[in-house]
Amino acid sequence: MDISAITALNNVNGTATVSPTSLTGMLAEKEKKAEGTMFETFLNTAIDNVKTTNSYLSDAENEKIRFALGETDNTHDLTIAMGKASTALQYTVAIRDKVMEAYKELMQIQI
Numbered sequence: 001m002d003i004s005a006i007t008a009l010n011n012v013n014g015t016a017t018v019s020p021t022s023l024t025g026m027l028a029e030k031e032k033k034a035e036g037t038m039f040e041t042f043l044n045t046a047i048d049n050v051k052t053t054n055s056y057l058s059d060a061e062n063e064k065i066r067f068a069l070g071e072t073d074n075t076h077d078l079t080i081a082m083g084k085a086s087t088a089l090q091y092t093v094a095i096r097d098k099v100m101e102a103y104k105e106l107m108q109i110q111i
Helices: 003-010 020-068 075-107
Strands: none
Touching: 020 075
């Protein structure tokens, strides 16, 4: 560990001042960043959910093909894959419908 870094920390005093205008500016900037990251997080989550749904649908299709070709006779795996795909698709469609309802409602707001 570097001794000069510790000495520099010991010389720090707690008399820092921040002007109210700069504080307001910093808060406004943080709020804008938070809004951007909130939407970005929502969008990334939605994209990940669609990718997961596509993965489940693909797995179910692969299980159907394997069962149809006689590569497997385990109906349990086929049923589970189809159930996961169906549930994920219903969830994705429900979310899409709610987002579209919210968008339509926002578009009807009079300014």
